[in-house]
Amino acid sequence: MEHFVVSARKYRPQTFKDVVGQQAITNTLLNAIENNHLAQALLFTGPRGVGKTTCARILAKKINQEDNQDPNEDFAFNIFELDAASNNSVDDIRNLIDQVRIPPQVGKYKVYIIDEVHMLSQAAFNAFLKTLEEPPKHAIFILATTEKHKIIPTILSRCQIFDFKRITVKDAKEYLAFIAQQEGINAEDDALHIIAQKADGAMRDALSIYDRVVSFSGKELTRQAVTENLNVLDYDTYLTATNLILQNDIPQLLLLFNEILSHGFDGHHFIAGLASHFRDLMVCQNPKTINLLEVGDNTKALYYEQAQKAPTDFLLKGIDLANDCDLQYKSSRNQRLLVELCLMQLASVTFDSEKKKASSFIIPPNHFTGPPVPTPALKITKREKEVIVNNEYSEGDSAAPREAQLPNPANSPADCHPQVSEPAKDTKTYTSEEPENQSESQDSETAPSEGKQEQPRPASAETPIVKKKVSGLSLKSIQKKKEIEAEKREAKKEAAVEKNGKFTEAEMQEAWREFTELQNEKGEKILASIMQTDTPALRGKDIWIELPNETMKLELERVQYHLMGYLKDKLQNTHIQLKISVNEKAEKKFAFTPIEKFQKLQEKNPLLEKLRSTFDLDI
Template sequence: MENFVVSARKYRPATFDTVVGQSHITTTLKNAIKSNQLAQAFLFCGPRGVGKTTCARILAKTINCLTPTEDFEACGTCESCVSFQNQGSMNVYELDAASSNSVDDIRNLVDQVRYPPQSGKRKVYIIDEVHMLSNSAFNAFLKTLEEPPEYVIFILATTEKHKIIPTILSRCQIFDFKRIEVKDMSGHLANIAQKEEIEAEQDALDLIAQKADGGLRDALSLFDLITTFSADRHITYQSVVKNLHILDHDYYFKITDALLAQDMPLVLLYFDEILRKGFDGHIFIAGLGAHLRNVMMCKDPATVKLLEVSEKVKQRFAEQAQNASASFLLSALNLANDCDLHYKSSKNPRFFVELVLMKMANLNRVIDWAQNPVEIAGQPPADPEKKKPETNVAEQNNSHQQQQAPPPAKMSLEYTKKENPKTPVIPNKPDVTLKVDTSNGSVQASDNTPFTKKELLLALNDFKGILRNFPQDGEKARKAAEYLSAGDISIENGHEITLTFSDEAQEKVVAAYLEKVQKNLRNKLNNQALTLSSKYVYVEKKKKIYTPYDKFQYLKEKHTKLNDLSARFGLEVDL
């Protein structure tokens, strides 16, 4: 039985051209070798598994190659390349700073630097995880790093650049490695699968690349794991989902469709099914936020390229984006983000997520209310396509003639019941308004019901709850809801409401929402004549009394005889 070698080692790049996803680094290094302008120290920074140590080894191998190719790559056949590939090169030294981070280790390295290479051109020292060196070791290394012998090159590699002292950074040529893109990793995995004679679905490879989160070494480890799991050497999308315990994106598509359809029970059932499969609620809500973000990116063709998914899945996102409004997606993203931030501090996480899902399922209703508040108030507008039952206009006019004598009206005219002196006058109640229906000529009465200040406060409080979740304005709407109760309320003539503020900033915030508040109050209190206004009144703030002198001056202003008393006896304030 042959010894198994993991893919990360077996298919490790041997030349610059085979490095995956770091062309900006490899091109610069090849040009530096070509022009013979190599720095004395390099610092390779970036996340794990993106090729830092690999590029360092390729650079060391290429520098000492005796017969480089025309493209300035290592030949792989000369004595120096063969000894390097067999891990027997005397010109390349690797030091793991995670285990050798003391001053003595660096001093031993500095002692070795003084001896020139016995064969080859350069001595290359690769120090991995250099941020693990102690401050004393860094200081012992400074002078050698700044002025090394001409035959020495240092290559430092780290995942945490911020932990390296500035004096080291200033002496190095810094290269920042990037996270490898999904399409590059997926293509590399497809090539390996072809060489290993493994059948792999493209969706499965894309999912492995997404799970690796930019690290090619992690992607290769997952690839080996799935290959071992698939005894028939056939990697499918479902086998990857099952083995890696990944929450399938199909769930998120179905849940989003249910949210858009305002099907709250179905959404909760999907969430329960996900929990029963062993997934954590925090992982679910984070994944839902990422899914909604991808749907939002598909609202505009310019941002579709930001999605790191396969073309097939990208098409599904585009189809779902056509059914979702931007207001819904922004509000749902805000709810998902808040849930993600406060999930761990919740005493009942499952209920917390369910509450967020229920809010999301009602977002479209809130958005519809913002566009047509009358419908939410329980008074839907008349459907012009529905025909109302025909009524005898003559009979209605006869019945109204006994109570009033209205003037002749046009089909869309509104007129007021004022002419009949026998009609009792209700104090502080606006006149009753009659409307003529243009579809059949019938007359409808809209009674402007009187209301008390208590009823007004209750209606305002109900509206504040809606305003806090207003989808368009966010923080501004929440401030308006908070300030509504800060003003003094006065009612004149039974229907003219005035909100008086002593803070000008509060009055300006509330004034922007007066029209929406007025519409809601009219429907809530059944009074279409209700008017709402706001004003700012300057209130002079009283000076606070702190010192004994301030107290004495206050008493002198309040009691004039105290002036005579203090003058007669020569009283002074004890400061």
């Protein structure tokens, strides 16, 4: 069995021209070597897998090559690599400094590559400072790190810094296509694009993913095989979800989300990808910005087609809703419900309000077969107007409500009219908007034809004429209620004027004490203590109280509204006012804390302090 070498090692660049995506740095290093302008301390910094160590090795090999030497010579004896993650002590740096003094046996330079240099300890950095600032002529130091901010400034100031950038999706995809061609693998463009996106700017990660997918799919590298192996949500999923959202198809959208979860995907990953998909659709709406979309040409056509169907307002609202769901996902207890609610909200953004009307509430145009029949105008008699206005009628009156026109149950046959235990229930209640319509309907019943009115049935001698009043919100009753309410308001005003009477200072102090007790029962201990600090005094219509500091005054003013409301109601006087004065020299009349109580007792008996200190007592 032949030994397998991973692509990251097999296709490691051997020259600066082979380095992917770092043209600015490689050109700078080549010009520095050709012009003999290379610094003796270099710092390569950037994300993982972008070529820092590779460029350091190519540089170490390049500066030792002569024009007539073998290009395959690696100068292994002149290159020293130190892993600072495991050799980060002062002793390791001292051993390195001792080796630096020895000149190279082959070539011109000895190159020291220190990887993950940010892992060195503070003492190791300090021991390395002098050598890094003034190294021998034959020594060149190349420091590599992914976290430049962890290196002390004194080291940074002695190095020439090169910032490596992330590999773009386009560059990574082209390099993967080159490797696939070298290996004889038929790879789809979309498949390589997904691998490049999954690598997130690291070429080494892209090559590792490529090896894994090739092991899964063999010589045919398809997009379906890549998405299945990497377990990623491709653009087809988001295109389908967006179509369902635009169609307001909430049931199918929820089923799609359930299918995504069943394949092991995280809801957080799905909703974040959906927000990115909406962003890509906005980019595709303008032909000038469509190149910002890092996808293949075939995929761009699909995005552009869907972007024409999605309004800009919908995309902006969709991004807002998806971002809110993304922010709340980790703190939510029911994360699936959160995403489902977000999807339902997204599907309701373009939902027409007319669709919300049920068809059962809409009368179709062909419901009526013929033209509408106009309602004949009805006339109201003078007697009926009096009933409407005054709500008074006699039993058997034709203008009265229909229930009132029924014959007396006492004079009716038992089989026709059942007994009614409460005659008052025969009356009918009308609202202020109904009397005119009611009279019209009654007129249509009592007067079938215009100009002919049914005569009222005469009351018998045994049945006395009873005056009845209709209870309810009739015009007369509403007017009567308004008059009663106006009289009540006038009575309240007169009562309020009468409340502005006199009261004694003792009554005021008793009301003050009652309010204090109420506050104490509510748990407002501090407020109750402040109100007990001084006894309020009455000066005319003003209540005066003196407090020892401004803090107590502010605390009492906080409840001044409720306090004065209670006092005004209790003393039957609305003209009283509260006046608060501050006298910092005033002696406290109450001790609020145990320490203050002890101080008050100590003033009366100084021996208490000696007793406390002798027995080491706590207060």
